[in-house]
Amino acid sequence: MxxxxxxxxxxxxxxxxxxxxxxxxxxxxxxxxxxFEVIYTGIRQTPEMIAAAAMQEGVDxxxxxxxSGAHLTLFPAICKELKKKGxxxxxxxxxxIIPDEDIPALNKAGVDGVFGPGTPLQxxxxxxxxxxxxxx
Amino acid sequence: MPAxxxxxxxxxxxxxxxxxxxxxxxxxxxxxxxxxxxxxxxxFKASGLAQKVGVSGPPGAGKSTLTGRLIGHYRSQKxxxxxxxxxxxxxxxxxxxxxxxxxxxxxxxxxxxxxxxLASRGMIGGLTHAIFGAIHVLEALxxxxxxxxxxxxxxxxxEIASVADTVLYVxxxxxxxxxxxxxxxxMEIGDIFVVNKADLAGKDKAVADLKAALGLGHSAGQAxxxxxxxxxxxxxxxxxxxxELAKELDGHWxxxxxxGEGRARLKRQHATELQFWIQRRVIKSALERVNDNxxxxxxxxxxxxxxIGRKLLKNG
Numbered sequence: 001m002x003x004x005x006x007x008x009x010x011x012x013x014x015x016x017x018x019x020x021x022x023x024x025x026x027x028x029x030x031x032x033x034x035x036f037e038v039i040y041t042g043i044r045q046t047p048e049m050i051a052a053a054a055m056q057e058g059v060d061x062x063x064x065x066x067x068s069g070a071h072l073t074l075f076p077a078i079c080k081e082l083k084k085k086g087x088x089x090x091x092x093x094x095x096x097i098i099p100d101e102d103i104p105a106l107n108k109a110g111v112d113g114v115f116g117p118g119t120p121l122q123x124x125x126x127x128x129x130x131x132x133x134x135x136x
Numbered sequence: 137m138p139a140x141x142x143x144x145x146x147x148x149x150x151x152x153x154x155x156x157x158x159x160x161x162x163x164x165x166x167x168x169x170x171x172x173x174x175x176x177x178x179x180f181k182a183s184g185l186a187q188k189v190g191v192s193g194p195p196g197a198g199k200s201t202l203t204g205r206l207i208g209h210y211r212s213q214k215x216x217x218x219x220x221x222x223x224x225x226x227x228x229x230x231x232x233x234x235x236x237x238x239x240x241x242x243x244x245x246x247x248x249x250x251x252x253x254l255a256s257r258g259m260i261g262g263l264t265h266a267i268f269g270a271i272h273v274l275e276a277l278x279x280x281x282x283x284x285x286x287x288x289x290x291x292x293x294x295e296i297a298s299v300a301d302t303v304l305y306v307x308x309x310x311x312x313x314x315x316x317x318x319x320x321x322x323m324e325i326g327d328i329f330v331v332n333k334a335d336l337a338g339k340d341k342a343v344a345d346l347k348a349a350l351g352l353g354h355s356a357g358q359a360x361x362x363x364x365x366x367x368x369x370x371x372x373x374x375x376x377x378x379x380e381l382a383k384e385l386d387g388h389w390x391x392x393x394x395x396g397e398g399r400a401r402l403k404r405q406h407a408t409e410l411q412f413w414i415q416r417r418v419i420k421s422a423l424e425r426v427n428d429n430x431x432x433x434x435x436x437x438x439x440x441x442x443x444i445g446r447k448l449l450k451n452g
Contacts, residue, residue: 006167007230007255032231037255042238049244053237055156056251058163086156 008132009059013041013050015078018068023096027063030121036128047074051081054090060132061091064111071098072105079110091131095119143174150179150276153216155250158277162252165269168416172269179272184402186218186275187389188282190300192262192322195288197306198332200239201372202381203283207243209382210281218274219251221285222263232256236285250277261295262286265416268299268409289322297325298408301401302388304381305329307346309338317349326365328384334369334377343367363391422448 012028014021021043031038039057041050054062062082064075075094082090093113094106103114113127141160149157161179165172189206191199203219210217221236234253243249256264263286274282286296297303305326317323329350331342346367366384370377392398425448433439 007257028233032226032233033229035229035231037225037232037234037253039234039237039253041241041244045241045244049241052244053241053251056159057237057253058159 007035007037008061008128009037009039009057010061010063010128011039011041011050011054011057011059012063012065013045013053013078014043014065015045015047015050015074016066016068016070017044018066018070019043020067021065023067024063024065026121027065027095027124030125031128034125034129047077047081050078051085051087054082055085055087059090061093061128064092064094064096066094066096066098069097071096072102075106075111076109083110091128093124093127095124141171143171143178147175147178147276150273151278153278155247155277158250158273159252161273162270165273166254166264166266168266176269176272179269179276182275183272183406184275186279186282187302187385188271188284188300189385190296190303191283191285191306192289192293192296192303192325193286193306194290194308194311197288197308198372199285199288199306200236202306202330202332202370203236203285204240204242205372205375205378206281206283206382206385207240207249209378211243211246211248214248215280216248216278217250218277218279218282219249219285220254220267220270220274220282221251222254222256222267222287224287225255225257227258230257250274250279256287260293262289262293263295263299265412268405268412271299291319291321291323293322294325295408298404301392301398302327302385304385306332307342308333309336309342311342311345314345314349317346318352323349327363327388328381329365329367330377330381331367331369332372335371335374339369343369362395362397363388418449425451 010031012024014024024040028038028040039059041053064078066074071094079092092111094111095115098114098116106114115124146157146161150161161175165175191203193199200221207217207219223232223234223236225232232255234255237251237253240251252270254264254266254270259265271282284300286293303325309331329346331339350365350367368377368381368384370381392401430444434441
């Protein structure tokens with residue numbers, strides 16, 4: 001269990017037309033084993049569906065996984081939907097096949113951390129522990 | 137503008153049907169955060185009006201997919217549906233993978249549906265200690281039907297019968313013969329039995345075996361001839377048997393309200409809620425005060441567990 005944060009909740013979501021969710025499942029498993037309560041949406045979700053799930057589940061963070069190349073469209077759309085639902089404090093992070101030069105634009109849209117292929121799982125776990133402990 | 141966790145404001149908004157407020161209230165109640173008792177006290181007032189359907193059965197029987205179909209049916213009748221889905225917490229990391237929601241995502245953006253996944257957080261029995269608090273939030277939100285899906289259960293998890301009004305026991309054609317169905321435990325508490333995955337071979341035999349086992353006599357806990365638990369076949373995947381199932385669920389709710397059984401069950405639910413509260417506050421707080429000094433005293437036999445226990449409970 002993480003000190004000071006009893007049971008942080010994370011939604012892992014796969015937006016858009018991309019059925020490759022092994023990466024998302026690996027993240028789900030690693031976060032579960034690190035003491036997080038993890039909810040997974042499954043594949044092919046719209047920004048509206050993801051934001052509604054994040055709202056109802058009362059999550060502390062939303063992790064987006066996308067390998068299709070549509071991240072510059074979908075990630076900002078999800079951030080916008082989250083804000084529309086009043087979820088301004090929810091941490092958004094993402095991963096997948098995302099070129100380095102796209103990261104500043106994603107940061108600007110509200111995606112806090114972006115993790116590319118080869119990122120050690122512990123890096124993501126540590127990032128979330130730090131961010132969510134600070135947020136409370 | 138009131139602060140975002142102001143209890144009075146949250147209560148008002150939840151009663152107006154505000155999902156954002158309901159989500160926040162659920163987090164407060166489930167995490168036992170400050171203000172949780174203020175909220176619980178208010179929300180308790182609305183309890184007992186909506187039918188709470190417990191969906192129980194072994195892992196992989198199709199409880200979540202069937203729950204999704206029931207949501208669809210109730211929405212076609214313009215009823216507001218609240219859903220609580222419990223999955224196990226890891227006893228090692230404390231974390232959990234709450235995987236039920238994935239099966240009901242088609243209802244994600246429907247304003248008439250509110251779904252929340254809950255982790256069992258160390259409670260044995262297929263539920264979580266916070267279940268009643270969560271139910272009361274959904275009742276206050278104005279849900280007409282509340283579906284509560286348990287952790288995939290074994291033979292012995294019967295707590296759902298003290299939480300729900302109607303227990304729907306979901307099984308599959310591969311459940312085993314009538315000897316399995318005759319055992320005490322989970323099979324005793326079903327008000328309605330459904331053999332899901334009826335698209336697989338063996339459906340008719342499974343239904344017949346269940347009926348045969350149930351036909352041997354009433355469960356000890358049930359009033360004679362009050363309600364004969366029906367056995368149905370359904371295929372959640374192919375959307376078959378859902379209407380018939382919903383009709384039986386409605387029938388049971390009518391039976392509960394027309395007979396004294398509904399009141400008796402609500403009383404049992406409140407008793408269980410009180411029991412959970414005592415377990416959480418009294419027992420847990422006494423256990424938390426067990427320290428190494430106490431254990432050392434026990435080790436040197438200066439005192440005994442009963443004397444220490446009495447002292448800990450008195451100072452709680």
